[in-house]
Amino acid sequence: MTRVAITKLKAHADARGVVFEPLEPELLDGWRNVHAVITEPGAVRGNHRHLRGTEMSAVYGEALVRYREGDHTCDALVPAGEVWRFEFPPGVAHAFKNTGERPFVLVSFNTERHDPATPDVERVELIPP
Numbered sequence: 657m658t659r660v661a662i663t664k665l666k667a668h669a670d671a672r673g674v675v676f677e678p679l680e681p682e683l684l685d686g687w688r689n690v691h692a693v694i695t696e697p698g699a700v701r702g703n704h705r706h707l708r709g710t711e712m713s714a715v716y717g718e719a720l721v722r723y724r725e726g727d728h729t730c731d732a733l734v735p736a737g738e739v740w741r742f743e744f745p746p747g748v749a750h751a752f753k754n755t756g757e758r759p760f761v762l763v764s765f766n767t768e769r770h771d772p773a774t775p776d777v778e779r780v781e782l783i784p785p
Contacts, residue, residue: 661743678714687765702751709768717760749780
């Protein structure tokens with residue numbers, strides 16, 4: 657059984673665009689890294705797992721999210737116009753592919769500080785580039 661938690665978040669859209677909160681206030685403590693990524697149609701991000709850190713990623717846009725824990729691989733399809741948040745525990749490989757016709761937004765938080773001298777990430781190809 658997978659330990660990945662998936663939460664559909666509220667997105668508020670109007671003529672100006674979309675706003676969403678990737679983390680509720682009670683979840684803001686404990687994160688040591690945050691990054692936002694814009695991914696072009698057809699492109700793949702991730703294809704890795706974290707050795708020590710937990711990663712929380714919110715995806716807005718059409719996307720295939722694939723994750724693998726042990727021998728168990730799962731696919732989640734994020735529909736256009738929705739925001740889904742994924743919590744990946746240490747050791748769970750994950751990848752994101754833009755399956756839409758417009759860029760998608762990915763906002764990720766990690767419990768480990770980014771340190772190139774002692775990387776917390778290990779490459780695992782789940783979705784070919």
